[in-house]
Amino acid sequence: xxxxxxxxxxxxxxxxxxxxxxxxxxxxxxxxxxxxxxxxxxxxxxxxxxxxxxxxxxxxxxxxxxxxxxxxxxxxxxxxxxxxxxxxxxxxxxxxxxxxxxxxxxxxxxxxxxxxxxxxxxxxxxxxxxxxxxxxxxxxxxxxxxxxxxxxxxxxxxxxxxxxxxxxxxxxxxxxxxxxxxxxxxxxxxxxxxxxxx
Amino acid sequence: xxxxxxxxxxxxxxxxxxxxxxxxxxxxxxxxxxxxxxxxxxxxxxxxxxxxxxxxxxxxxxxxxxxxxxxxxxxxxxxxxxxxxxxxxxxxxxxxxxxxxxxxxxxxxxxxxxxxxxxxxxxxxxxxxxxxxxxxxxxxxxxxxxxxxxxxxxxxxxxxxxxxxxxxxxxxxxxxxxxxxxxxxxxxxxxxxxxxxxxxxxxxxxxxxxxxxxxxxxxxxxxxxxxxxxxxxxxxxxxxxxxxxxxxxxxxxxxxxxxxxxxxxxxxxxxxxxxxxxxxxxxxxxxxxxxxxxxxxxxxxxxxxxxxxxxxxxxxxxxxxxxxxxxxxxxxxxxxxxxxxxxxxxxxxxxxxxxxxxxxxxxxxxxxxxxxxxxxxxxxxxxxxxxxxxxxxxxxxxxxxxxxxxxxxxxxxxxxxxxxxxxxxxxxxxxxxxxxxxxxxxxxxxxxxxxxxxxxxxxxxxxxxxxxxxxxxxxxxxxxxxxxxxxxxxxxxxxxxxxxxxxxxxxxxxxxxxxxxxxxxxxxxxxxxxxxxxxxxxxxxxxxxxxxxxxxxxxxxxxxxxxxxxxxxxxxxxxxxxxxxxxxxxxxxxxxxxxxxxxxxxxxxxxxxxxxxxxxxxxxxxxxxxxxxxxxxxxxxxxxxxxxxxxxxxxxxxxxx
Numbered sequence: 001x002x003x004x005x006x007x008x009x010x011x012x013x014x015x016x017x018x019x020x021x022x023x024x025x026x027x028x029x030x031x032x033x034x035x036x037x038x039x040x041x042x043x044x045x046x047x048x049x050x051x052x053x054x055x056x057x058x059x060x061x062x063x064x065x066x067x068x069x070x071x072x073x074x075x076x077x078x079x080x081x082x083x084x085x086x087x088x089x090x091x092x093x094x095x096x097x098x099x100x101x102x103x104x105x106x107x108x109x110x111x112x113x114x115x116x117x118x119x120x121x122x123x124x125x126x127x128x129x130x131x132x133x134x135x136x137x138x139x140x141x142x143x144x145x146x147x148x149x150x151x152x153x154x155x156x157x158x159x160x161x162x163x164x165x166x167x168x169x170x171x172x173x174x175x176x177x178x179x180x181x182x183x184x185x186x187x188x189x190x191x192x193x194x195x196x197x198x
Numbered sequence: 199x200x201x202x203x204x205x206x207x208x209x210x211x212x213x214x215x216x217x218x219x220x221x222x223x224x225x226x227x228x229x230x231x232x233x234x235x236x237x238x239x240x241x242x243x244x245x246x247x248x249x250x251x252x253x254x255x256x257x258x259x260x261x262x263x264x265x266x267x268x269x270x271x272x273x274x275x276x277x278x279x280x281x282x283x284x285x286x287x288x289x290x291x292x293x294x295x296x297x298x299x300x301x302x303x304x305x306x307x308x309x310x311x312x313x314x315x316x317x318x319x320x321x322x323x324x325x326x327x328x329x330x331x332x333x334x335x336x337x338x339x340x341x342x343x344x345x346x347x348x349x350x351x352x353x354x355x356x357x358x359x360x361x362x363x364x365x366x367x368x369x370x371x372x373x374x375x376x377x378x379x380x381x382x383x384x385x386x387x388x389x390x391x392x393x394x395x396x397x398x399x400x401x402x403x404x405x406x407x408x409x410x411x412x413x414x415x416x417x418x419x420x421x422x423x424x425x426x427x428x429x430x431x432x433x434x435x436x437x438x439x440x441x442x443x444x445x446x447x448x449x450x451x452x453x454x455x456x457x458x459x460x461x462x463x464x465x466x467x468x469x470x471x472x473x474x475x476x477x478x479x480x481x482x483x484x485x486x487x488x489x490x491x492x493x494x495x496x497x498x499x500x501x502x503x504x505x506x507x508x509x510x511x512x513x514x515x516x517x518x519x520x521x522x523x524x525x526x527x528x529x530x531x532x533x534x535x536x537x538x539x540x541x542x543x544x545x546x547x548x549x550x551x552x553x554x555x556x557x558x559x560x561x562x563x564x565x566x567x568x569x570x571x572x573x574x575x576x577x578x579x580x581x582x583x584x585x586x587x588x589x590x591x592x593x594x595x596x597x598x599x600x601x602x603x604x605x606x607x608x609x610x611x612x613x614x615x616x617x618x619x620x621x622x623x624x625x626x627x628x629x630x631x632x633x634x635x636x637x638x639x640x641x642x643x644x645x646x647x648x649x650x651x652x653x654x655x656x657x658x659x660x661x662x663x664x665x666x667x668x669x670x671x672x673x674x675x676x677x678x679x680x681x682x683x684x685x686x687x688x689x690x691x692x693x694x695x696x697x698x699x700x701x702x703x704x705x706x707x708x709x710x711x712x713x714x715x716x717x718x719x720x721x722x723x724x725x726x727x728x729x730x731x732x733x734x735x736x737x738x739x740x741x742x743x744x745x746x747x748x749x750x751x752x753x754x755x756x757x758x759x760x761x762x763x764x765x766x767x768x769x770x771x772x773x774x775x776x777x778x779x780x781x782x783x784x785x786x787x788x789x790x791x792x793x794x795x796x797x798x799x800x801x802x803x804x805x806x807x808x809x810x811x812x813x814x815x816x817x818x819x820x821x822x823x824x825x826x827x828x829x830x831x832x833x834x835x836x837x838x839x840x841x842x843x844x845x846x847x848x849x850x851x852x853x854x855x
Contacts (some may be wrong), residue, residue, distance in 0.1 A: 017412075018336070018412055019336075020404070021408055021412060022335065022404055022408045023413075024405055025404045025407055025438060028438065028439075029400060029438055029439075029441070029442045030442070032439060032442040032443060033442040033443075033445060033446055036442065036443050036446040036447075036476065036674075037446060040446075040461065040472060040476070041448065043469060043472055044461070044467065044468075044469060044472070047460075047466075047468070048467060049460070049465075049466050049467035057519030066345070102305055107826065118305065123455070124457050124458065124459055125457065125458035125459060125460065125466070126466070127460075127466050127467045128460040128461060128462060128463075128466055128467035128468045128469065129467065131453065131454070131459035131460045131461055131466075131468075132461065135449075135450065135453055135459070135461075144744065149822075151824060153590050153829055153830075156830075157829070157830065161832070166832065
């Protein structure tokens with residue numbers, strides 16, 4: 001990709017634009033992946049098999065906190081994009097760093113919640129409801145983990161290459177991914193937690 | 199020490215069956231043969247540089263086709279073993295367990311490791327050429343897709359000599375596929391073999407959507423795009439919507455088996471019906487995913503060999519899109535008898551029947567294209583014409599099956615088996631064969647022998663009718679699928695005998711095709727025109743086989759069937775071959791990462807199948823490491839110089855000034 005701006009006229013399309021477009025299609029496949037998990041969760045929600053249900057297990061204060069943290073991290077990843085568009089490399093890297101920190105805090109709270117639940121005897125093998133719960137929420141958590149690792153790699157590349165068309169596209173894509181995770185979390189929050197305890 | 203090794207080996211390898219010992223020996227012998235030939239001729243470096251690390255879509259396509267022909271052989275042997283067991287009542291050839299494994303692997307291999315890669319092979323070699331493109335949108339991703347498919351296929355195929363094959367049917371319905379009823383590693387081989395190759399398929403879907411929507415030659419609007427590319431687009435859209443469902447479904451089954459989950463178990467509140475819904479939400483679109491490109495192939499061939507523009511281009515496009523949408527609204531017709539209730543059954547019966555309408559539109563369009571055309575019957579056209587009655591019968595029995603009340607009679611019977619083999623063999627396999635004969639000269643630079651090709655065509659078709667027509671009758675006579683033996687009192691002997699004879703003839707037809715290829719490699723003349731069929735679309739405007747950069751000069755498209763129109767204009771003296779200045783061509787560099795990363799995926803799969811975390815965890819770290827290395831690599835392409843383009847074109851017999 002070293003020759004992106006070299007002068008040539010052979011009609012091959014802009015690689016950065018293609019990749020962004022492909023990422024949107026990938027996101028669509030991820031939407032379907034989560035939709036399938038949500039559908040499974042909704043079907044199996046009531047199948048607690050005599051074990052604990054949402055009302056006994058969910059501690060909403062922690063969930064409010066982690067929701068707030070994740071929404072804030074979406075905002076800070078937006079600030080990173082603004083800094084990038086202004087050409088401010090240091091601010092871009094800092095805002096991405098803040099986003100990573102918030103994402104890691106979210107994960108920390110989630111893992112704590114899982115450990116707490118397991119210590120109360122609510123494991124993935126307890127009932128179909130819990131299998132579906134851990135799988136759905138855990139898949140979101142895995143996506144957050146992946147996003148954090150990815151963001152670290154992007155920061156390293158910005159440090160190495162600066163803001164170029166390639167790193168710019170990479171930042172745009174990871175930010176898109178991060179907002180997507182936020183949207184999925186809003187559904188998790190509503191369908192799993194809020195509707196679960198009411 | 200020796201005792202524990204022996205004990206491990208007797209569990210790890212499948213033992214006790216002479217058929218499998220035979221397979222062991224032939225696998226070891228072929229590996230030795232391949233390795234020694236490569237070493238003797240010092241071809242390892244060549245293999246690595248030219249093939250294993252290639253990102254050239256044409257070579258990737260050839261590797262897909264090669265792999266799928268091997269899988270057709272394996273799946274075909276499975277089919278012949280089954281037909282041998284059923285040839286007469288009270289046969290003792292296979293045990294019930296072995297029979298279960300064979301029908302499971304036959305189904306999985308034929309759909310996922312034969313039809314899919316054959317289709318991807320044709321996508322790869324043809325679509326960029328038809329679009330006037332240098333490559334697919336993402337050549338690296340394309341190579342990765344192929345190697346993921348290959349790892350998955352190898353993993354799945356290992357199961358019959360290591361650990362034991364899956365035996366829960368090609369869609370692995372729970373509770374049969376749950377740990378409680380299926381503790382062996384076979385089912386895990388199924389999960390990981392399909393999962394790994396499925397990720398590859400999903401990436402191919404994304405890659406080709408972007409390629410078709412964004413990387414067409416200047417002037418080629420969507421409504422001037424060749425029909426095969428349209429069919430690939432509609433198939434890929436269905437892939438992108440369907441394959442994530444498969445990924446999730448297999449992952450959920452794995453969670454049940456590995457982590458003790460309860461998605462689909464009978465205890466713990468699980469719901470097996472959820473699996474059956476999910477798997478068919480992928481599975482039904484899947485059959486349209488593989489048949490739509492075949493429709494595209496027929497459309498290209500009918501137009502070329504009738505010397506006419508395709509009749510009803512727009513209705514063809516529209517029909518294809520409707521089919522790919524409707525394919526998602528019919529999944530419950532696979533379990534009409536499982537108690538969904540009358541309203542649900544009625545809805546799915548009607549949506550299923552609706553698919554017959556766009557499909558009928560396509561068949562009539564092919565017929566009207568032939569009407570008053572100057573038809574010639576070279577092998578590709580012969581296949582296309584042969585498919586029409588076949589597909590019409592298969593379609594009509596499909597409509598019979600879609601009548602929910604009647605389905606209570608047909609369900610799980612050989613009537614169903616005959617129906618889906620008729621649409622899948624006659625629609626998909628024969629369609630891809632037609633495509634292979636048609637594009638063979640473009641891929642390899644010479645035609646296949648016509649006479650042997652005709653023999654293969656007739657043998658395949660006669661074998662096909664002999665094999666499957668009796669099965670419709672057997673189904674109505676009460677023979678259910680998946681039984682491995684039956685008594686003399688049933689009266690099923692004669693029909694089964696005929697059916698087995700048909701299967702053997704199809705096996706012979708396959709061998710004739712292999713002979714056709716071998717004979718043609720040796721004897722057929724090189725095609726110097728690049729356009730041996732006098733065809734209509736862009737892929738025929740360049741030399742055969744296409745140079746690695748495809749088009750020396752990017753074509754400027756002005757109409758549908760652009761190459762045909764250009765030939766006409768040149769003939770009438772309205773256009774002269776334009777003189778264009780060559781420019782350096784931007785090309786992607788080869789990469790070893792796809793094959794290495796897929797090998798790591800193989801370790802992940804194999805480790806998880808045998809619960810060997812010491813293998814799975816490093817494998818997973820390797821996968822991540824490959825991604826990171828690729829992400830940090832900014833040196834992924836280069837320029838082909840004008841001198842090299844001139845030299846390559848001159849070697850292909852073309853002079854460009």
